[in-house]
Ligand code: ADP
């Protein structure tokens with residue numbers, strides 16, 4: 226075979242019929258390239274050949290021997306063919322059975338030498354190999370030793386692929402293997418990079434990832450292929466960055482007096498990290514091109530005030546800032562925090578969500594002060610008033626939910642967008658918020674989900690990052706305990722004592738697994754989302770019933786879950802805040818950002834089901850006030866390994882460190898934004914490989930340095946363009 230056209234449709238391959246075409250498409254396989262890039266999920270180790278006497282039922286084995294008998298017949302009425310063989314070596318003989326592969330009888334005649342790899346089963350007729358992969362061996366090669374780098378099917382590591390109905394690994398091997406034989410692929414990776422890092426060629430990597438002779442070979446191939454993707458990611462990030470830098474933004478000048486005054490009036494001292502972050506942000510918004518910054522900081526590290534400093538500066542320059550929160554609860558909370566912190570200024574702040582709309586101005590005039598909350602829900606007409614104040618530019622800081630702001634708010638002169646817990650917000654989305662499309666607002670994303678650095682560099686490579694690692698001085702250490710089933714009762718007693726002495730408790734429960742998760746996934750997206758909500762609600766209801774009726778009938782218990790309406794949720798949160806309940810049973814909706822200073826216990830049911838980073842988030846919900854706080858991790862399992870993982874939380878309260886641990890344990894796929902990033906699986910799996918990521922970053926810089934449109938590397942340029950189209954975020 227000469228040079229194979231990778232863009233050739235798999236339809237043109239000899240063994241793909243009209244029946245298999247849609248099935249392959251389901252796996253994303255349409256062209257020969259797709260087929261070659263359909264990498265094994267794992268390998269089955271058939272590299273060790275056993276003798277027939279060593280075969281044990283239930284095992285996957287590789288044997289070699291001579292075909293003693295061979296016959297094939299049809300069974301009616303099932304219209305199925307059965308091929309039977311008997312294969313022997315010097316230690317014995319074993320039966321072999323194949324279904325619906327009558328052609329085997331023609332290719333493996335009696336007397337042929339064969340290598341077989343497959344599962345040994347035992348039934349009433351005795352031991353047999355069930356549909357093994359087979360390979361003929363030449364007499365002069367027997368006993369057969371697989372040649373290094375050869376493309377045999379047995380006596381080696383066998384690829385096991387992601388499969389789908391009707392497309393087995395066996396079939397995929399059957400399709401892929403022949404293509405690998407005389408593979409010629411033009412390598413888009415520049416030669417100097419291949420040489421510098423001694424990488425295998427693309428052809429070699431592709432051949433070896435499918436058919437490695439050992440794990441080392443497989444890993445070298447994987448690393449090379451992951452590098453390709455990581456390089457593309459970095460190139461894309463750098464180019465996006467350049468593009469952004471060519472756009473125009475409002476230059477918000479730095480007014481040292483203003484900022485110093487504001488900071489000195491704060492009821493607390495900023496931490497060093499807060500000051501550094503504020504400085505980085507102020508510097509960015511002083512530039513004439515858009516800021517694109519992610520501020521990462523643990524829960525309670527004080528991100529809001531840092532963003533607020535930028536908003537104050539922006540307001541004083543005469544421009545508007547919008548704070549966008551993912552939920553109404555959080556939007557309300559931002560309003561609370563911000564309103565308090567700027568009560569000594571004359572800057573007007575407006576809140577706009579589905580159920581509430583008000584601005585600090587209306588309070589000033591009607592109630593003479595800023596202390597009162599407006600009555601909710603909103604009265605008709607009020608929302609439009611607030612919108613007017615935003616459109617006229619009177620309201621300088623606007624707080625709302627993503628959904629509402631993006632849908633129907635018109636700003637006068639928006640210069641800064643602050644996003645809570647949403648990392649991605651493209652240029653087009655930003656531009657959509659402003660009338661003058663020539664001017665793109667600055668963007669500051671805030672997240673309390675620490676992301677390991679390598680991950681951030683890869684999937685957020687186009688963002689600058691500010692880290693707030695230090696916690697405010699007045700924060701206390703939260704006592705964390707793993708609670709075994711035996712200790713449950715005394716933990717409940719402890720909770721009762723706390724509530725009786727006036728404190729409050731969160732109880733988090735994980736979603737109940739549905740009986741048939743497959744069906745759930747296969748159903749329409751909307752349906753499966755409903756199911757997930759349903760199972761969350763169910764879990765909370767069950768726990769709520771148990772706690773309110775059996776365990777704490779003497780205490781006030783409330784529940785909160787994702788199936789409730791925003792208004793309902795707000796009401797419950799408000800009541801909890803006002804100490805109307807002692808215990809709040811909830812799903813992970815309280816995970817992000819909720820601030821209840823009087824809550825001192827975070828109790829998590831089935832904590833083994835959550836990731837470390839998420840548990841750390843939960844823990845951050847308590848310890849916000851003056852009282853000693855506790856995080857109680859209930860675990861149903863006595864599995865040492867799992868509880869070991871939970872112990873990491875007991876010992877460590879650094880969210881960044883926990884994130885690294887989480888990535889090591891559960892892989893990067895669990896982190897927010899990773900799955901949406903479009904990062905291919907292999908590259909994803911290499912995100913813990915710091916060296917590889919550094920190399921990719923370095924080389925991407927080199928490549929673009931004097932040749933920003935990659936004219937010297939047309940193949941790479943072509944690949945990058947395809948990739949950009951594929952992973953466009955907007
Ligand atoms: P997060 O980073 O989780 O969003 P917030 O910005 O909501 O944290 O801050 C949590 C609380 O801590 C707020 O009430 C805020 O006013 C307060 N706070 C912020 N910075 C400091 C500080 N340096 N010292 C003491 N309290 C602070």
Ligand code: MG
Nearest residue numbers: 528529645818
């Ligand atoms: Mg926050």
